[in-house]
Amino acid sequence: MKIYVPLDSVAVALGADLLVSALQAEAFRRGVDVEIIRNGSRGMVWLEPLVELVSASGRLGFGPLGLADVPGLFGDLEAHPKALGLVEDLPWMKGQTRLTFARVGVIDPLSLDDYRANGGLAGLDRAKAMTKAQIVTEVTESGLRGRGGAGFPTGIKWKTVSEAAGDQKYIVCNADEGDSATFADRMLMEGDPFCLIEGMAIAGLACGATKGYVYLRSEYPVAICVMNDAVRIARDAGVLGAAFDMEIRVGAGAYVCGEETSLLNSLEGKRGVVRAKPPLPALQGFMGRPTVVNNVISLASVPVIMAKGAAHYKDFGLGRSRGTIPLQIAGNVRFGGLYECAFGLTLGQIVNEIGGGTASGRPVKAVQVGGPLGAWFPPSLFDTPFGYEEFAGKDGLIGHGGLTIADDSTDMLAMARFAMEFCAIESCGKCTPCRIGAVRGVETLDRLARGDASAIPILTDLCNTMKLGSLCALGGFTPYPVMSALTHFPDDFARSKEAAE
C-alpha cells in the first residue's frame, strides 16, 4: 500500500504529521505493509491534509483527512466519507496549466530519480550543450519576467551579468517571500526543490557564475529543511559541484530583505538596509561582484523553458505577460490555494469562479492583489485581466501573484492604517519618506478615524511623497493599499466625529 501524505507546511499545520503516525499505527495493527511518501501539496488548501492512495486507476484523494478518517483508508475506499476520487480529475487540477508547478505534489521532493523521471534535468542537459549567449537568448525569447513582482525581463538581467566582467559572479535566489497571501515560493521549495536548484544551475551556466545562494526566510522552517537536504543530495549526485554549487542562507525576520539590495546586504552579514541604485546588482551585487538576483518562481520556471523551448512557454499568456503565473488565493476565501494558469484570467474569475467567493459566505468587499504593498481592488474592477500592465493600468500591481480576499465586514480604514503600521515596523530606515512617512501615515489615519476629514489631503500628499521619494518598493508602494482603500471605499474614511467618539 503506497500512501502520499504532504510534508508541505500547510498540511503539517493542519495535522499531517499526526496522520503519518496514525497511518503507521493502523497499518501495524492490521499487519498491512505501507509505504508513506511525503510529497508536496497539490495546492488545494481547503482539502488539506490531502492524502493520496495509489490505486490501479491512479492516485485517489482523501481530504481534508482527520485522525478519525484513518481506519477507513484500510476498508472500502469508495465508501470513505472523505473520498475525492482521482486527484488529477478534480476540477481545480484540470483547470490549471502547470508548467512551473508540474511536479509539485506529484513526486517525492527529495527523490532525484522521481525528479528525472518526471522531466527534471532535461533543461539543464540542454543548456549544457549551448553557449552562454544561446541560453540567455532562449530565456529572453520566452518572455519570462521577474515573478517577485517587479516584472523585469529575466533574460535581460541575465544578459547584463553574463556580459559583465568579473572573476567571480553569483546567482542569488530571493526566497524571502514575506508578502501576505503569497506562498508559491514556499510550496515550490517544499514540493520540488530540485527544480529551483536546476534553474539556478542553468542561470549559472548562462552567466558564468559558479556560486549560488538561496536567501530563505526563517519563517519557513519546512522549506529550509527540504532545501538543505536537496542541495546535499544534488551535490552527492554531481548535479551541483565544481561548475556550480550553492548554499542555503536563512534570513532573520526582516521583511525589507525581500528587496534585492537589502537582501544582498543581509547576505553579506550586514544590516538589511537598502542600497541606492545604480550601481545595479547585476554589475555590483553580492560582495560587489556581478550578481543575478531572481525570485524563486522566476528561476524555477527556467527548467521547463529550457526543456520545452521558449516558444512553448511564450504561447501562454496575455500582452506582455507571457507564460503562466501561480496564483495564490488566500484570506477569506472558500477554495484557497495555489492555482497556476496562463496570464489573462479576470480578477472576478479568479475570486468568484476559482476561489468560490468568501469562506464566511458574506459578499466580497475587496481583494488585495500583490501582498501588503498591493492595491485593494473593489468588485467594480473585477473585469481587470491578470497581467503586469493591466493591473498597473488600474493603479495596482500583481506583485508575486498573491490575492487576499476580504468580506464586507472589513474596515478599509483599518487596513490602510495597517499598511502604514507595517511599513513603519519594517522600514529599514535608510530613506526619510519611508522611515518618517509611515509613522506620520499612521497618525494621519488615526486623525481620520477620529472624524477629522481635513486629514485626507494630508494623507494624499504624504502618499505622493512616499511613492516618489522612497528608495525602494517598501516606502514607494505602501501608498498603493492606502490610496486604493481611500479611493474605492471613501465611506469607510468618512467617520462622523460623534460616531468615532
Added chain:
Amino acid sequence: MLDSNTLSDQVAEIVEAHRGLEGPLLPILHAVQAAFGYVPQGAIPQIAAALNLSKAEVHGVISFYHDFREAPAGRHVLKLCRAEACQAVGADAVAGKIKAALGIDWHETTPDGRVTLEPVFCLGLCACGPAAMVDGRLVGRCDETIVAEVAK
C-alpha cells in the same frame, strides 16, 4: 548565568565552524541563538574580533533583525501572524483573546516566564489562517484554544 569560559569556548567553536563562508555573520548569529536561546551580550566582542568588525557593527546587525533576541525568551514562544490574509479571517480578534488570556501584549513574556508572545508577518499559511507557530510548530486555523498548548 552562563559561565564565561563556557560561553567563549562555545562561541569560538561556532565562529570556527563558519569560517570560510562568504558573509558569515548571520549564520553565526543564528547558530549562537540556537545554542543559547538568545545572543548573549558577552558573545558580541568575540564575534566582532573574529570577523574584523566593530562591536557596534555586530550590535547593529543583531538589533536590525526581529529574530535575534538579546535576552532569553519564555519557555514557550507563541507567534501569531498579523498579516492581511490572516486578518481577513479574524486574526486580530483571536490575538486579542490570546493576549487577554495570557495577560500580556506583543513582545512580552508572562511574569512566570512561561510564554513569550510575538507577532509574525506571514508564515505562508495564508489560505488556512489565522496562522500561528508554537515553539517552532506550525498551526493553521488557529483560535484562542491554542493557549492550552503553552499552559505548562
